[in-house]
Amino acid sequence: MKFTLYLVVLFSAFSSFAQTRQRTIAVTIDDLPVVSTRRDIKNRREITKKLLAHIKEAKVPAIGFVNENKLFNGAERDEEQIDLLRMWLDAELELGNHTFSHPSADAIEPEAYQADILRGEVITKELLKTKNTQIRFFRHPYLQTGSKMEVKNSIYEFLKVHNYIVAPVSIDNADWIFASAYDKAFDKGDKKLMKQIGDAYVPYMESKMDYWERQSVKLFGREISQTLLIHANFINSDYFDDLAKMLKKRGYKFVTLEESLKDEAYRLPDNFTRRAGISWLHRWALDRGKDFVLPNEPLTPDFVLKAAGVESE
Numbered sequence: 155m156k157f158t159l160y161l162v163v164l165f166s167a168f169s170s171f172a173q174t175r176q177r178t179i180a181v182t183i184d185d186l187p188v189v190s191t192r193r194d195i196k197n198r199r200e201i202t203k204k205l206l207a208h209i210k211e212a213k214v215p216a217i218g219f220v221n222e223n224k225l226f227n228g229a230e231r232d233e234e235q236i237d238l239l240r241m242w243l244d245a246e247l248e249l250g251n252h253t254f255s256h257p258s259a260d261a262i263e264p265e266a267y268q269a270d271i272l273r274g275e276v277i278t279k280e281l282l283k284t285k286n287t288q289i290r291f292f293r294h295p296y297l298q299t300g301s302k303m304e305v306k307n308s309i310y311e312f313l314k315v316h317n318y319i320v321a322p323v324s325i326d327n328a329d330w331i332f333a334s335a336y337d338k339a340f341d342k343g344d345k346k347l348m349k350q351i352g353d354a355y356v357p358y359m360e361s362k363m364d365y366w367e368r369q370s371v372k373l374f375g376r377e378i379s380q381t382l383l384i385h386a387n388f389i390n391s392d393y394f395d396d397l398a399k400m401l402k403k404r405g406y407k408f409v410t411l412e413e414s415l416k417d418e419a420y421r422l423p424d425n426f427t428r429r430a431g432i433s434w435l436h437r438w439a440l441d442r443g444k445d446f447v448l449p450n451e452p453l454t455p456d457f458v459l460k461a462a463g464v465e466s467e
């Protein structure tokens with residue numbers, strides 16, 4: 155009996171050691187080239203440059219998901235905006251499709267959604283061709299995959315036919331609320347508030363990491379290879395270096411999305427059919443029953459919600 159207990163203790167000590175050593179994460183960045191109230195090209199270039207410098211410094215094989223409607227000025231192609239994507243490719247990062255105009259799968263007809271997917275790949279494909287690579291991944295805007303099973307399945311089927319791999323998200327979070335608060339504080343010239351928001355951002359993201367790691371263990375008895383969603387925004391251009399440091403400190407190795415999706419957890423189906431855009435970990439948890447959803451998911455601090463002008467998450 156005692157010996158068995160000893161073995162159990164030894165085994166769990168070993169597996170937790172192995173777990174910390176084996177943590178992997180893919181960083182996926184949405185709404186390229188930039189999502190910010192800072193719309194002029196000078197600011198957008200600065201955001202892109204700083205974000206890419208942090209990514210390079212931390213050696214993160216990130217993937218960016220593009221909304222091509224941002225690459226137009228009216229009906230005209232806007233080469234200055236397209237140049238921002240060229241900066242991503244010159245940094246040897248992959249680009250994926252995030253639709254042309256960022257619709258919700260529930261807001262428009264499936265045919266219109268499909269047309270938006272195809273319209274959203276034209277320039278990205280052209281750019282990837284210059285690097286002898288192809289477009290592979292698709293990310294649903296708002297993580298909304300369709301609240302009717304037939305709509306959802308028709309989109310999944312359409313993506314498959316067009317050789318897209320759906321890019322799931324395990325580490326969902328509200329970086330976009332922090333970003334909105336940060337942008338608004340900047341627009342008001344409130345540097346003190348910007349600093350407060352920035353100071354709260356990485357600790358908030360760390361609390362999310364902790365939550366999703368535990369949710370992962372609850373579901374799978376282990377931590378899966380994680381897929382983080384963040385956005386190409388001003389706050390990440392200022393804080394991605396700290397974010398990457400936090401992840402490294404937690405024992406994460408940065409891997410490509412392709413590598414992360416080799417984890418067998420991602421073979422599980424996505425049967426979620428509600429409007430909300432939620433983590434795939436919660437989709438799988440709900441499949442097994444509400445008790446599998448880990449309670450007390452960390453919330454965005456009130457002062458950040460207020461600064462962003464958002465009522466609740």
Ligand SMILES: [Zn+2]
Nearest residue numbers: 184185295296
């Ligand atoms: Zn998006």
